Amino acid sequence: MEPNLKVLLVSDDEVIHNQILNAISGSYSVQLIDTGDVVREVNRDVQDIVIFVQPESDIAVESIQYIKSISPSTLVIFIAKGYDFTQLRNITKAGATEFFVYPEEHSLFVSRFPAIFQNYEIQKIKKDEIFLSFTRGRGQILSIFSGNGGSGKSNLASALAQTIKLESTAEVILIDLNLQFGGIETLLSIQSNRSIADLTPVINELNESHIRNVSQKLDTSKLDVLISPCDAEAAEIITEEFVAKLLRTCRRSFDFVVVDLPSYINSQVVTALEESDQIFYVLTPDTPALKVLKQFEELAVRLGIELPSRTSIILNKTGKENEIQEKDLKNVLRFPIAASVRFDYKGLQPFLNKGEPVRKTAKEKRLIPFAKDVKKWALSLLK
Ligand SMILES: Nc1ncnc2c1ncn2[C@@H]1O[C@H](COP(=O)(O)OP(=O)(O)OP(=O)(O)O)[C@@H](O)[C@H]1O
Ligand SMILES: [Mg+2]
Structure with a gap:
């Protein structure tokens, strides 16, 4: 158990968030909220990791920019519902460190998450402002x-x-x-x-x-x-x-x-x-x-x-x-x-x-x- 880091799962998609919760909630404490509540939650408390599931409406880029403006050290993982290069590029520009395309990359997400979590923890301990940039999202x-x-x-x-x-x-x-x-x-x-x-x-x-x-x-x-x-x-x-x-x-x-x-x-x-x-x-x-x-x-x-x-x-x-x-x-x-x-x-x-x-x-x-x-x-x- 890693009770010290706060993981926020932002999702309106029941199928996807159940998949994610089933895979990681045993080992990490995860809080689930609707997309509509994200502004409130990031103002309320400093989140360490936000897993942001692509919503139906077009507000992902804006929301991620907002999260990063309130809390630059928060690590954002974006869960996309398809390979749309324009969107994935914009998401990366907005500040998401990592993205996974669902459902194809669910197992990749599950296998990468512990390393992402650990890296973040090490960075946090070092109080280092410079966060690891992962290789995904680059051309x-x-x-x-x-x-x-x-x-x-x-x-x-x-x-x-x-x-x-x-x-x-x-x-x-x-x-x-x-x-x-x-x-x-x-x-x-x-x-x-x-x-x-x-x-x-x-x-x-x-x-x-x-x-x-x-x-x-x-x-x-x-x-x-x-x-x-x-x-x-x-x-x-x-x-x-x-x-x-x-x-x-x-x-x-x-x-x-x-x-x-x-x-x-x-x-x-x-x-x-x-x-x-x-x-x-x-x-x-x-x-x-x-x-x-x-x-x-x-x-x-x-x-x-x-x-x-x-x-x-x-x-x-x-x-x-x-x-x-x-x-x-x-x-x-x-x-x-x-x-x-x-x-x-x-x-x-x-x-x-x-x-x-x-x-x-x-x-x-x-x-x-x-x-x-x-x-x-x-x-x-x-x-
Ligand atoms: N699949 C093909 N079918 C027919 N002709 C082709 C084909 N591929 C290339 N060519 C012709 O071969 C010639 C050389 O092509 P190209 O200039 O692209 O080669 P290159 O390897 O870039 O040459 P260089 O080493 O001079 O840079 C051109 O006239 C081109 O039209
Ligand atoms: Mg040539």
Whole structure:
């Protein structure tokens, strides 16, 4: 029993609060109140942990802000009833430390709660005002890399970012780290003189509004894009520290950060790979490409880049007439195949020639095969 900490369960949902009470009320003293009583309760007494179950009406963000304004040290856990990225982001911004999506994550909640409780207790004993921030609620960095030039990285990165943006409520930014020659600006017909290099003067205090000022929003999908300076000299002032700061800041403001990388390794690319949650290695199904992949794996070991836990393969330009088929690869590859994208010259060319994004609106009916395959990949990331 831990009688010293006050746990307040705020809920109008009987099914969920019974589930929670059954799981934790044996070990912790929990007080249950309605959402309507939360203002009163937090004014009445200082609560240590508030478990806030998403109410029917739209007052969660406001209520959490209120709780944190009255008592900044209160730890708020939000119980969501679905994956709504906009809402979860707003909840995190409002001050919730942790969220769980019900009913899927009930057992995760039950298993994490003792550690959350204990951490809070340790912090409280130390009278430390700085509370542990848990890793949930931060955006994911997805890097698209390949040791082979022309394997399709830029087309895939761009289509993936557009698709995630259009198929979900997630905030997405596409970053072109081909610092010397760029590429994304041509693919998406972006005419602008603002590029990543314009962030260098503010890099030490970089925040979301700096990034939004320099990024371009696509008219159709509203995807944010940070283009490359396309300038060897400008590229030189972009250091590895710059790349790390840029990605960490983007992670705080976006749910998905899609990074298009060049086909060589330098310190900026290594930094981007190290900061990534997932690395997608683009592989075309042929022997030379497999050789390059092996070399990359060896190089990664020597450079100390951890690949196995976060790398998967995107097979690109697949087709019946290929020398190597997907089933042959399964035994050869050390990474899982996350997606397979067909060779689609006919479909892609018109978009490339016009510099148009392959995805423009949500729920598009007539997708080219390339975009269909990317959609499958994107949806697997949104699960
Ligand atoms: N699935 C596909 N079907 C048909 N053509 C494709 C496919 N994927 C990419 N391509 C074509 O391959 C070429 C190279 O693509 P892209 O520029 O995206 O590659 P990259 O890996 O970014 O190249 P680089 O190494 O130069 O940055 C382009 O002409 C593109 O249209
Ligand atoms: Mg490219």
